[in-house]
Amino acid sequence: MTAPLTAQAPAGPVVRIAGVNKTFSRGDQVVTKALEGIDLEVARGEFISLIGPSGCGKSTLLRIVGDLTSPSSGTVLVNGKPAERARLDRDYGMVFQSPVLFDWRTVEENVKLPLEILGQDAPTRTARAREMLELVELGDFLKHHPYQLSGGMQQRVAIARALAFQPSILLMDEPFGALDEMTRERMNSEVLRIWEQTGTTILFVTHSIPEAVFLSSRVVVMSARPGRITNVIDIDLPRPRNEDTRETRRYFELVTAVREALRAGGGSLDDAGTIDGGASLERTMAEGAVG
Amino acid sequence: MATAAATRGGRSAVRRDRPAAGRGRRALTWVLLFVAVLVVWEGLKFLGGTPWRAPGAVPGSGSPVLWNPPFRWPFVNDLNLPHVWNIGLAFLDPWQRGADRNVAQFLFDAALYTWKEAALGFLLGAGIGLVLATVFVHSRLLERALVPYVVASQTVPIIAIAPLITYAFGGSTAAVVVIATYLTFFPVTIAMIVGLRSFDPRALELTRSYAASRWDVYRKLRFPASLPYLFTALKIAATASIVGAIIGEGPGGISDGLGRVIITYNQYYITGPEKLWAAIIASGILGVAFFLLVRAAEVAVLRRRPGAAEG
Numbered sequence: 001m002t003a004p005l006t007a008q009a010p011a012g013p014v015v016r017i018a019g020v021n022k023t024f025s026r027g028d029q030v031v032t033k034a035l036e037g038i039d040l041e042v043a044r045g046e047f048i049s050l051i052g053p054s055g056c057g058k059s060t061l062l063r064i065v066g067d068l069t070s071p072s073s074g075t076v077l078v079n080g081k082p083a084e085r086a087r088l089d090r091d092y093g094m095v096f097q098s099p100v101l102f103d104w105r106t107v108e109e110n111v112k113l114p115l116e117i118l119g120q121d122a123p124t125r126t127a128r129a130r131e132m133l134e135l136v137e138l139g140d141f142l143k144h145h146p147y148q149l150s151g152g153m154q155q156r157v158a159i160a161r162a163l164a165f166q167p168s169i170l171l172m173d174e175p176f177g178a179l180d181e182m183t184r185e186r187m188n189s190e191v192l193r194i195w196e197q198t199g200t201t202i203l204f205v206t207h208s209i210p211e212a213v214f215l216s217s218r219v220v221v222m223s224a225r226p227g228r229i230t231n232v233i234d235i236d237l238p239r240p241r242n243e244d245t246r247e248t249r250r251y252f253e254l255v256t257a258v259r260e261a262l263r264a265g266g267g268s269l270d271d272a273g274t275i276d277g278g279a280s281l282e283r284t285m286a287e288g289a290v291g
Numbered sequence: 292m293a294t295a296a297a298t299r300g301g302r303s304a305v306r307r308d309r310p311a312a313g314r315g316r317r318a319l320t321w322v323l324l325f326v327a328v329l330v331v332w333e334g335l336k337f338l339g340g341t342p343w344r345a346p347g348a349v350p351g352s353g354s355p356v357l358w359n360p361p362f363r364w365p366f367v368n369d370l371n372l373p374h375v376w377n378i379g380l381a382f383l384d385p386w387q388r389g390a391d392r393n394v395a396q397f398l399f400d401a402a403l404y405t406w407k408e409a410a411l412g413f414l415l416g417a418g419i420g421l422v423l424a425t426v427f428v429h430s431r432l433l434e435r436a437l438v439p440y441v442v443a444s445q446t447v448p449i450i451a452i453a454p455l456i457t458y459a460f461g462g463s464t465a466a467v468v469v470i471a472t473y474l475t476f477f478p479v480t481i482a483m484i485v486g487l488r489s490f491d492p493r494a495l496e497l498t499r500s501y502a503a504s505r506w507d508v509y510r511k512l513r514f515p516a517s518l519p520y521l522f523t524a525l526k527i528a529a530t531a532s533i534v535g536a537i538i539g540e541g542p543g544g545i546s547d548g549l550g551r552v553i554i555t556y557n558q559y560y561i562t563g564p565e566k567l568w569a570a571i572i573a574s575g576i577l578g579v580a581f582f583l584l585v586r587a588a589e590v591a592v593l594r595r596r597p598g599a600a601e602g
Contacts, residue, residue, distance in 0.1 A: 068496050087502055094500040100493045104515050104596055113511060117503045147597045165501075 012080060014169050014201045015042040015065055020074030022060055022227075033226035034060045038074065040220065040229065042169075042203060047195055049204045049212035049219045051258065052265070057227025058205045059173055065203060066092050066171045079168060090118065093162030093200075095172040099154040101146035101161075108133065108142040111161045118165055132160035135194060152183040159194065169201045177207060185243075188214055192241060209262070213237070213254045214246060221258060223265030230265040233257055329375055336372060339364030346376045373565045378572070381565035394566060398552065398573040405548035406577055408464055409536040412471020413528055413581075419472065420479025420524070427480075428487040428513070429505070438484070445477045449538055457542045467548070470539035471532040478527040486520025487513045519596070522589035529581040537574060549574050 022035040034057040042048050050058040063069045065076055067083040078086035086092065101110045111129040120128070133139050136156040146154055155175055162170055175191075176184045188211055195202055195215075206212050212219045213235055221231040235254055237245055245251055336343075339362035348354035365371065373381075386397035423441065427434035453470050460466035490512050498508050540550025549570065556567040 066500060068499060087500065090502055092500050094497060096493055096496070098493060100491060100497050102494070102512070102515065104518070114501045116511065117498070117501045117507050145595060145597075171500075 012044075013041040014044050014046075014079060015040070015203065016075075016077040017041070017061075017065070018075050018077075020061070020064060020071045020076060022057065022064065022069075023072045035064075035071070036226035036228050038227075038229060040232075042201060044201055045199050047192075047202045047204065047215055047217045049206055049216040050222060051206055051209065051212045051219055052222030052227070052262065053224045054207075055224035055227070056222040057224075058222050060227070061222075062171050062173050062203060062205050065169075066094060068094075090114075090165055091168050093165070093167035093170045095155070095158050095162050095170065095175045097174040097177045099146070099151075099158035101154055101157055103146055105145075106142065107138060107144050107146065107149070107157050110146065110157055111164050114161060114165045128164055129160075132164050133157075135163070135197065136160045136190065150183075152179055152187055155179065155187065156190065159191065163194070163198060163200065167200070169203065172202060172204045174205050174207060176211065184208075184211065185246075189242065191215065196240060209255055209258050210246070213251060213258060214241060219258055221261040221265060228265075231261040233261060332372065332375060335364070335367045336360070336374065338362055340367045340372070341369040343374075346374070347380045370561070370564055373568055378565045378568045381563070381569045384563075384566070386566075394569050398549070398570060401547060401549045401552045402573050402577045405533065405536045405540065405550065406581065408467045408539070408545075408548065409471050409529075409532040409581065412468045412473075412535060413475050413525075413532040415468065416472040416475025416477075416528060416532065417479050417525060420476040420528075421483055421521075423476070423480045424483030424487055425509070427484050434484070441477065441480055444473070449474060449535065453539050454542045456539070460543075462543045462545075464543075464545060466543045467536050467539035467545055467550075471535035474531040474535035475528040478524040478531065479521070482520045482524035482527075483517055486517030486524075489520060490516035518593060522585065522593065525585045526582055526589070529585045530578045533574070533578045533581055549577065 017040040020038040023030045024032040052058050064071050067087040076083045108129050112125045115125040176187050216235050219233045223230045340360050342356040343358040344354045382395040383393050386394045456469050457466045537550040540548040553570050556570050
């Protein structure tokens, strides 16, 4: 991979979040304080994980950064621009928990989708889509349809699609949450390799402590009701990381540190009965509609 | 398609095959059902019909009685339910006294004529339905304001509206096309209001992240996602357009189509009920043929989607 995979962007933090609050209201009444006083800076090329119990607003925060919802107050700058401007400039690649592939398109055509919308010419689209599918090791499946692939392969197509137009930041909302543990670990290594090859900045929401530690340069620990950042833990595991990293003592120490930070924040990762602000509600509705 | 795909790369998890054996069984089922209908039909006549005479015998011509049924049930007498072989033979009769062409040729030409009117109405109606549905899914206000009128338009019997349209268009084939359109746009509108909203709502967040325009969302997401709905509606519209064209030909006085033929043979029913039955069969075959044409297009367009082989 010789050509740079991400567009060149100005220096300075990729994401600057300052004083962000988000409340969900019904009528005049504030129902949920999803986020309160969020400050966070993400430097170029960082891999940041947001972790916290259900209801801590981590998905909401990601969606605010991606301009899929707006904060009640506070500012979000992406590449020095307001989030909406960044979205219109196509600075984001998004990967959701479900791959959201179009059944009527082949794998290759799915990856071409954003390139068509960007108005790139056909040869560029084809070359780019194939390059991205090689990157996620699906070069042999160009002409397959999504329903012919396993869940992990579908999610890799979604990652290839998100990277296809060289976004300067990749937003991943529990991308491997629906996968089994073994597939998940393999996907972790995969996404790490892609991150190292592309140099893309990644903001990654997860429920999984091992996943956050294994992947990240920093883990942002959040607590629920109201959603706050309670701790930011530097992950100083050496790179390149591989499966052996998961068996080192430092890895276990960091997993423990994150777990204790979560516990100190009053969160329980098994606290599944709560609603993760509006985001999870919307997600649930969206998933219900598809089955 | 399925066999060709299966030989290419053995890796794919899912293959949708419809083996030839299954298709053969379907054809066999169809034939058996058809035979069963004929057997019931003639069985009833055997028990309670008019005394049986040789096929093609003119009533009252003195041809010998071959079988005298034990009962006399009016609804299965030769006037209400002619023998199937006499209906079959009616296709070979001259279409009217002294005519060169037989009923089969006559009906074929009439069916083709009616089909052209219906197909034109079908295309116009499908287009109008698609446009209306597209407007409605983008404007809740217009949807709420106008959909009741769309529904109301279909509750008025077409035989009440057909004469009005005929007056407006002066008894030309244009009137017939308009009536076919009138019956066609409705199923397409209603189905596409649902179809254009049937996409995965999460895909809207995806296209939002690409800053896609409404037009992009329409042509890349909404419309392709709606195609199964569109074809379901088009199959209904295909048969409805035939009905519309046949009905429209009556008041319009169009003499070349099935509608006129049905009216004519209706008037001569007492002397030759078989010909009306032949016209009814021709209308049925025309409707089925148009339906199958749309179905073939559906299979061709949707063959790569999961579950497309069904229906």
